[in-house]
Amino acid sequence: MAFKQKLANVTGLKPSLIPSSYQILGDIMLLKVPNATQAEKNKIARGAMLLLPYVRSVCEIKEVKGELRQPAVKLIAGERTETIHTENNVKYHLDVSKIMFSKGNLNERQRLIKKIKKDETIVDMFAGIGYFSLPIAKHTKAKKIVAIEKNLDAFRFLKNNIQLNNLTNVQTIWGDCKDFAKSVTNFADRIIMGYFPDTEEFLPYAVRIAKNNAIVHFHNIYSAKDLWKKPLKQIEEACSQQSCGFEVLEKKKVKSYKPGVFHVVVDFKIIKE
Known part of the structure; x- marks a missing residue:
């Protein structure tokens, strides 16, 4: 079963409200939920953390803007926005609320x-x-x-x-x-x-x-x-x-x-x- 459907089942929300894609950096999940209310966003975040126990925080990302490429990110669930993401045996320490990473x-x-x-x-x-x-x-x-x-x-x-x-x-x-x-x-x-x-x-x-x-x-x-x-x-x-x-x-x-x-x-x- 696809993650989107699993998340819909766990939260009891309509699949149309569940994001089709997400990004995980270290132990933080980033997703876009433009059509959900705050209560629905909270359900989605808690459901994601239940399905993926290694995820410690869930953040909503809206856009990356300005000359300095700063993301507009809001913490939905969890306690922090800093993480260490490992890619190709390289460690990247970053704060997803301040720094973009593609x-x-x-x-x-x-x-x-x-x-x-x-x-x-x-x-x-x-x-x-x-x-x-x-x-x-x-x-x-x-x-x-x-x-x-x-x-x-x-x-x-x-x-x-x-x-x-x-x-x-x-x-x-x-x-x-x-x-x-x-x-x-x-x-x-x-x-x-x-x-x-x-x-x-x-x-x-x-x-x-x-x-x-x-x-x-x-x-x-x-x-x-x-x-x-x-x-x-x-x-x-x-x-x-x-x-x-x-x-x-x-x-x-x-x-x-x-x-x-x-x-x-x-x-x-x-x-x-």
């Missing part, structure tokens, strides 16, 4: 790990709590990862997660990646731009940071009708501003963001000579 990006994190070469210097322009930086440091022979994060809450968890995973090759910077880019040039072998929307605004800074033949992993969201013309034009314009060329290596959809809109990534090489 398990839908797991395949992208694994794909990126396979591309890292020995002794690379990598800049993670939007590091968050270490979504990409931690698994790269844990599972590759990269020489150095510079992890930049503007959100102070995320930055604190990033610092803690580096210690939690016993990593020694990650340098952290609290601040705007644009400021870092203004202070260096021809610095990185690989640049990760794991942020959206409006990531194209940061492309000229990524190009500046890049060494000749550096690889950039450019993430953004686009409507289906704009693929792949729009992202490639944005890359071309950024490279033109910095008087360099580029070569597209790979482009792929990471996941559906909403109907007709996709989170995508374009891997491209910077050519400066």
Whole structure:
């Protein structure tokens, strides 16, 4: 029997009120229940914890908003919103009420790990709590990862997660990646731009940071009708501003963001000579 039906049976609620999907981070369940009353939400949360005893808290997530990608989360049942989530042998300590975490990006994190070469210097322009930086440091022979994060809450968890995973090759910077880019040039072998929307605004800074033949992993969201013309034009314009060329290596959809809109990534090489 599907979990949705089991939850409907336990709570006595109509299946239409029960969410079809949910996400579990560590021992916290995140779900969307837009059509339920508070009393019904309480029943759903208690029922979920009864069916899944390892779940210690249930939270309602409404949206992720703003430049700093902060989630709108409300605790329905349980006592806390902090947890430690383990993925691919990497531990992520986070507070789900302050920090977003997309398990839908797991395949992208694994794909990126396979591309890292020995002794690379990598800049993670939007590091968050270490979504990409931690698994790269844990599972590759990269020489150095510079992890930049503007959100102070995320930055604190990033610092803690580096210690939690016993990593020694990650340098952290609290601040705007644009400021870092203004202070260096021809610095990185690989640049990760794991942020959206409006990531194209940061492309000229990524190009500046890049060494000749550096690889950039450019993430953004686009409507289906704009693929792949729009992202490639944005890359071309950024490279033109910095008087360099580029070569597209790979482009792929990471996941559906909403109907007709996709989170995508374009891997491209910077050519400066």
